[in-house]
Amino acid sequence: MTDPLLTVEDLNVTFPGRETAVRAVRNASFTLGRERLGIVGESGSGKSTTGRALLGLVPRPGIVTAKTMSYAGQNLLQCTERDWQRLRGRRMSMVMQDPKYSLNPVKTVGAQIGETCLLHLGMTRKQAAARTLAMLEAVRIRDPELTYQLYPHQLSGGMGQRVMIAMMLVAEPDFLIADEPTSALDVTVQNEVLRILDDLVSERGMGLIFISHNLTVVSSFCDRVLIMYGGKIVEECAARDLQNARHPYTRALVAAAPSLDIQRTELATVTRDPEWLK
Amino acid sequence: MIAVDDLNVTFHNGGRSIHAVQGISFNVAAGETFGIVGESGSGKSTVLKAIAGLVPSTSSVLEVDGRPAARRRSRAERRLLQLVFQDPYASLHPRQTVDGILREPLVIHGVADIDDKVMAAIADVGLLPMHRFRYPHQLSGGQRQRVAIARALILRPPVLLLDEPTSALDVSIQAEILNLLANLRQSYSLTCILVSHDLAVVAHLCNRIAIMQLGKLVEIISAADLRSGTVTADYTRELIAASRGFTRAPSQNQVVLS
Structure with missing residues (x-):
């Protein structure tokens, strides 16, 4: 990972509403090299919207702003519809x-x-x-x-x-976003599809953003993980360290999932703290 | 509580017939939670529907609480079991309030004190009185899945059939619903059958688990066997390995996070 394929700094996606605007993505910053980057979070956490923003696919009336959003040296913020057409499908896809x-x-x-x-x-x-x-x-x-x-x-x-x-x-393409590519599949088929993606990353040196709500899959498949909550990236960690995550939200998510290895009499539930969004 | 012997379900579609459930047998003791796992198309949901009398089936024995569970059932027989479906977005009537949804079974069965029962059911599943007319x-x-559970339990059935009750929900919400089911199972002394594709969910709630593949029963194992991996069938082993997460090489048995 010498030169990042993708650099994102201070990405915000806002959907204006009648009274208040919905901030779907808040100040997200990350880079992607030729690796498997996981984004996890619950429904509505902004993980898919982040993916769409990177491809210029945020639907109207959504507003995308960022300090930097560049892909292989090209500034994505100044792309015209024509530029996007040349990029999407050819250099990056979803x-x-x-x-x-x-x-x-x-x-x-x-x-x-x-x-x-x-x-x-x-x-x-x-x-x-x-x-x-x-x-x-x-x-x-x-x-x-x-x-x-x-x-x-x-x-x-x-x-x-x-x-x-x-x-x-x-x-x-040398950059692929996979948005819950295996959620609709059976577990045995899921692993076959993951193996195909895995080979493509290692053989072709592709950069992959893997969006999922399944912690088991992300921790076993990805290299790094971003955890999103309410549009904000609350934590970034190595995928294999997900069990030892520091942020209370990540820890709560890990504890809430039933496990084949540990018998818990009661599953932990997530207590949400408004502080997390500050 | 539930006895199933040689259950068969065949669907006819034009000239084709699909043998969806092929000779399944199992017993569920009173107070037990029995799990059925399998992949899409394994016939696990169809078994539940056959027990509930929602699809035509043939069997040598199909009994709920010692009574034969025929396709046509008396009102008393129908009170014995209730179902909770997978998708709470699709299984609740969109034009009825929570009150209307919960009231209906009570009206059908001519139960007294409807208002009190509705309020109690709402409280039992952890909803608030303000949700009643939503x-x-x-x-x-x-919250919708809580309403579906309240509706299923409002007639106090001894048997609850759960068809993928949490697969449409986020992990944190799934934890809340699974905890709720575990508590209600105790306080209502329920016998449950839980159908799921998620081995971890089934291992969490169930005592014994049936593995199904393509309409057939592969094996019945205990939750402890599932956790420790002491299983006889290759298919079960494959399913367990796949649920433990992604492995780089197909044969490699590396240790992954739960």
């Missing part, structure tokens, strides 16, 4: 949570993945088809030729998630 |  809602239901798998090749890589249709098949094979889909012709509703959850990963990786 | 959309996910 895997969404649920393949059921994130794939185009009226296009075949092959056409959807191929589109990226045609659009970003300037390939011919034939090259695009070949590359799509190779990519489907890379995410360990058993029968790429068959899957190529299927529509999203004909795929199982695990297959759909692999198709999404294939689509996001076909242009070989 | 609509589900005015409540958080955890």
Whole structure:
């Protein structure tokens, strides 16, 4: 980790409301190298909004401000819509949570993945088809030729998630945001999908932001973890040290999860302190 | 309390038939909490629905409290068990207030002192009197699941069937609901069946656990066996390994955080 791929300083995302504005992300600062960075937090903690802000995908009327937000030397704050189009899909992409809602239901798998090749890589249709098949094979889909012709509703959850990963990786971006990529999957399938992501990080030297609410997965999969609460990064630690985290919120989250190793008669509940947001 | 022997459920869809539950047998003693785990499509929820009489099934024995649990049930038989569903956003009537939701079973069964019972049920699940006339959309996910539990328990059934009661909730809220269930189980002396895909949740609440795969019962083990890993089936072992978190190499058995 010499040069950070991504530098974020003082990121704020605000959604103006009638009376008060909702501050979805508050003064978030972090860097990402060629590593697996986890972001954990509960629903509404701003973890997905952080991911979207990095790709310029915060929906209106959301306002994104930051002191610095740069990716491989490029200032993301001054990107025009045209610049974003050149970056997104080509240099950076995002895997969404649920393949059921994130794939185009009226296009075949092959056409959807191929589109990226045609659009970003300037390939011919034939090259695009070949590359799509190779990519489907890379995410360990058993029968790429068959899957190529299927529509999203004909795929199982695990297959759909692999198709999404294939689509996001076909242009070989060097920065990927995975937003709860395995939450909709069974545990055994979840590990297969994680293994694919893991190989891509170590083989291609990709930077990965892994957003999840599952502490077990994050602590075993990521290198570093950011813990978000109410839009604020309350703690940053090495993933394997998550059990020994210092912040009371992180500690409470760890204690609230039932565990296969320790029998607890009662689970700890989280007592929230308004001080945490100051 | 619950006896199931050779339970089969087949769904017919056009010309295809799907044998969703294939010859499952188990017994649940009074006061016990029995867990069923498995992946999507293993038939675990269908077993619950068959016991509740929500899907047609065939079996040599299907009994709740010593009485055969047929598809058509008398009012008294229906009072024996209640269900709590997975998604509290989908399982509560959006146009009814908490009061209306809790009142309905009491009215159907002609119970007296409805007002007092509704207030008591609200207090029992840790909600406040001010929540009584709210609509589900005015409540958080955890509060809604509390309402669903209150509705299930308001007729004081001896058996409670729980279908993934916490999988739509955040960890901290899940902890609150699991604690609530553990307390209510004691104070209402309930017999429970808990269906979940989360081994840690099942190990936390249950005494014995059935592992299901593709409609079949793989094995029945105790919670202690699940924790210590003393299991016979490879599938169970695989499931336990997968729930303990990500491992770099498939075969490598490294120690990971819980």
